[in-house]
Amino acid sequence: MDVLRRNDVQVTGTPGAPPMVFAHGFGCDKSMWRWVAPAFERSHRVVLFDHVGAGGSDLTAYDERRHGSLDGYAQDVVEILDALDLGPAVLVGHSVSAVIGTLAAISAPELFDRLVLVGPSPRYIDDDGYRGGFSADEIDELLDTMDDNYLGWSAFIAPVIMGNADRPELGEELTNSFCRTDPAIARRFARTTFLSDNRDDLPKVTTPSLVVQCRDDVIAPLEVGRYVHEHLRDSELVVVDAVGHCPHMSAPDALVAAMTEYLAR
Template sequence: MKPAKKNNVRQLGNLEGATMIFAHGFGTDQSAWDQVIKAFISNYRIILFDNVGGGKADLESFSPNKYTSLQAYAEDLIAICEAYNVKDAILVGHSVSGMIGLLTAIKRPEFFSKLIMIGASPRYLNDTDYVGGFEQQGLNEIYETMTNNYFAWVSGFSVAAMANPENPQLAESFAATLKAIRPDIAQSVARVIFQSDYRKELQKLNKPTLLLQAKEDIAVPLSVAEYLHKNIKNSKLKVVNAFGHFPHMSAPQEIINEIKQFI
């Protein structure tokens, strides 16, 4: 299937300009970038897409037997870049798409000139001399709750992850895109993400990289961002004045300012 349909790809903005690709994280879709892309749409060709399993990506394309690692999503991103003649683009990836972008850039470095990762993590589980933020028992409890009462889990997780109680519409928006995902798919994708470990891949990346991290993030602690900064050469870490796992939604101007300064 062509990427345009498989991943609901959209091109916006100045189609003659340099390319910026915005890749969303788990539980959201390309609409998560609505406020950020406004700042770049006049000068750049903007490419948006939905990861398989979410948004308006082709539902039949998802198979838990295929999407067993982030490499499968990287293959989708490669196909998108090939189909749209991408070269030396700026990739902005949120959360899991930060690692998907890294894997893609390692395999096909000609696609990207710079990477920007927002709330990215190479491993969510704590390990010896590594604080990822989660213990296996805690993750098992998340999977169990997702299985037993998915919509109740969505209600609680969306509020905690957004961490902006003064703007409840943000959590409601996140909850809406989570609820739109079939529960069995959401759990399958969550397991792939939370059980992943791409720490050994970090030093293979050789692109200028901006790491953006919120002050507090229930999914990705600051120690993870610092680990990324230490292990990705030519990287810059910036803690933005925002709270929660979705600063591009809750504090878009902060993210816009940092991206503009970087590029």
């Protein structure tokens, strides 16, 4: 299979420059990076792609067994980097793709220079001594509602994820993105995402990382960002003055500034 076609990979930026790969979160596609990725086109070879089931990806490439775990998505990322052969990359992963990025870096550390983890969460469900932000019952209800009425669920949950109630156009864009995603794949990806527990994987990461956390995020609370930072051996934590789970859409300038400062060091 043509990996680049499978994930509708697009490469822009400066030929010969270090690669920077952007990985979108659940319910999104590569277009969500349009306020951030161009800022790095002069300094990097910018790579955008869609997870299987999203955007312009090849829906026939979805494999229930492979994509039934985040490791399968991580393997997709490794295959993309292998196919491009651009050298060690900076991977910028949002939400679940932050965790997918860490798994890819564990699998093939030679392919990664640094990780930028935007709103990461290794476990969404609260546990003894750990606050993921949701109870098990809340996650079960969320997934059941999605199964019963995906479009209605999308219209309800997208503005909650986005935050910024004073800017309803952002919530509407996220809702529309959810509705463009294949519903059957989205429901399975949601279960894979919200029921995952990758806390034990964090200490295995050897790639230097930047954890970017919004000051107010109902999906990945500040405690989660601190947890990720404390369990990644070579990481920095930056809390940006933004609300919601999608700073690349609601506060792109702040995210670009945090990334630029980190990468310059």
